Amino acid sequence: MLSVSTDTLRVFLHVVAATIWVGGQLTLGALVPALRGFDGVTTVAARRFSRIAWPAFVVLVLTGVWNMFSLHHPDGDYRMTLNVKLGFVVLSGVAAFLHARANSKRGMAIWGGLGGLSALLALFFGVQLGG
DSSP states (O other): OOOOOHHHHHHHHHHHHHIIIIIHHHHHHHHHHHHTTSTTHHHHHHHHHHHHHHHHHHHHHHHHHHHHHHOOOOOHHHHHHHHHHHHHHHHHHHHHHHHHHOOSHHHHHHHHHHHHHHHHHHHHHHHHHHO
16 A cells, blocks of 8 residues: 655645536536525535635645645746636635625626636646646
């Protein structure tokens, strides 16, 4: 049996947090149309999700910083891809924050869509960085 290293723990925590942040947004986004018919259920589901989503986002950021300091890839293409990913991470967090505070259906739709799309793009570029 292989031993567990800090690298394994770091990547595991990052993947679990990404699963919650990205996968949870996709799942909730798919469920919202079905939940709208039940008074208040959408709001309750969104609040419950944010109780695990925001801590997962914090874990993503912290393990992402840990990844940056643990991996040495001086290559310019790697750095460019990392910068693109970081841009989508920031956009994902800001859009999710604005979605949660939106007062109109239009605002919720725009910020929710942008948050989900940018989370997916951050995930895509993270996979690309992982090799």
